[in-house]
Amino acid sequence: AQSVTQLGSHVSVSEGALVLLRCNYSSSVPPYLFWYVQYPNQGLQLLLKYTSAATLVKGINGFEAEFKKSETSFHLTKPSAHMSDAAEYFCAVRMNSGGYQKVTFGTGTKLQVIP
Amino acid sequence: AAGVIQSPRHLIKEKRETATLKCYPIPRHDTVYWYQQGPGQDPQFLISFYEKMQSDKGSIPDRFSAQQFSDYHSELNMSSLELGDSALYFCASSSLLGELFFGEGSRLTVL
Numbered sequence: 001a002q003s004v005t006q007l008g009s010h011v012s013v014s015e016g017a018l019v020l021l022r023c024n025y026s027s028s029v030p031p032y033l034f035w036y037v038q039y040p041n042q043g044l045q046l047l048l049k050y051t052s053a054a055t056l057v058k059g060i061n062g063f064e065a066e067f068k069k070s071e072t073s074f075h076l077t078k079p080s081a082h083m084s085d086a087a088e089y090f091c092a093v094r095m096n097s098g099g100y101q102k103v104t105f106g107t108g109t110k111l112q113v114i115p
Numbered sequence: 116a117a118g119v120i121q122s123p124r125h126l127i128k129e130k131r132e133t134a135t136l137k138c139y140p141i142p143r144h145d146t147v148y149w150y151q152q153g154p155g156q157d158p159q160f161l162i163s164f165y166e167k168m169q170s171d172k173g174s175i176p177d178r179f180s181a182q183q184f185s186d187y188h189s190e191l192n193m194s195s196l197e198l199g200d201s202a203l204y205f206c207a208s209s210s211l212l213g214e215l216f217f218g219e220g221s222r223l224t225v226l
Contacts, residue, residue, distance in 0.1 A: 034214065043205060044158070044217040090157060094214075100146070100170040103207075103215050105157045 002027040002095040004074075006106035014114050019063075019078040021109045023091030026072065032094040033074045034103070035065055039087045047089070050074060061085070086113045117141055119208050119218035127224045128196050136191040136221045140208030146170065147189040148215060149181060150205040158205055164189060193223075201225045 007022040025031050035047040048059025055067045065076045076089060091106040120139040128134050140147050146165045150158040151174075160173035164183035175181075178196075183189045193200060201224050207215040 036217075041222075043219040044207075046214060046216070049214055100163065100165055101209070102160055102163065102171050102173075103148070104160065107157045 002029075002031055002093045003104060004033070004091045004093045004106040006091050006109050008109055009107065010110045010112065012112040012114055013081045015083055016080050019076070019081045019085065019111065021076040021089050021091075021111065023065075023074045023076065023106060024072050025074060025091075025093055027093065027095075033065075033067065034092040034094065035059065035063070035074075035076050036090045036092060036105075037061075037087050038090065038108075044090065047076070081111075081113045083113050083115065086111055119206055119216055121204075121206050121218035121221050123221060124219065125222050125224075127226065129226055130196055130198065132196050132225075133192070133194045134196060134223060135193070136204055136206075136223070138189045138191070138206030138208075138218060140187050140189070140206075141216055144208035144210050144213075144216075145187065146209045147183055147187070148207040148209075149175075149189070149191050150207065152203040152205060152220070153199075154202070156202075161191070196223075196225045198225050
């Protein structure tokens with residue numbers, strides 16, 4: 001079965017500092033991986049996705065993630081944190097279930113940006 | 116661009132009452148998913164539909180049922196509501212094997 005594990009339920013960074021949110025996957029087949037962001041009281045917004053086309057994926061708002069098969073990781077990074085990045089971030093994996101797809105989420109990481 | 120529309124955005128019910136949530140997918144998307152997100156929790160998959168047929172089932176209680184209609188909108192019906200059903204319910208839509216796009220969610224509060 002495919003799954004994702006997010007390391008760290010809370011991450012705090014200073015404004016302007018590097019953001020690194022960790023996600024490791026478990027999959028017996030090449031996975032489709034996603035990062036979603038959820039702002040307070042809002043829905044889930046797709047940040048970026050990995051679909052095997054390129055290992056370094058660029059998303060919205062300056063975020064990017066690198067797929068590393070050797071480390072089974074898909075960590076999310078941003079060079080310089082902005083106050084508006086404060087939100088909860090979910091890593092997710094898409095798996096095929098009986099010919100259809102299902103997306104399973106990690107437990108989420110809350111990012112706090114300190115002025 | 117059109118997004119996934121959910122209604123109502125907020126709903127307050129008493130225990131043992133019934134609630135219905137609606138989801139209107141992005142045009143030309145044929146697959147609808149329902150997720151439940153409890154306070155401080157990650158979204159949990161409930162059920163999905165492809166072309167009006169149930170395609171997968173997750174941790175959906177027997178008190179809940181859902182269907183997808185001919186216009187591809189979906190409804191989640193919840194009966195005998197319990198306090199623990201208070202959560203944010205998300206609907207997502209996709210084309211088959213495409214990425215999921217989520218609605219803003221419907222917040223259900225059970226008193």
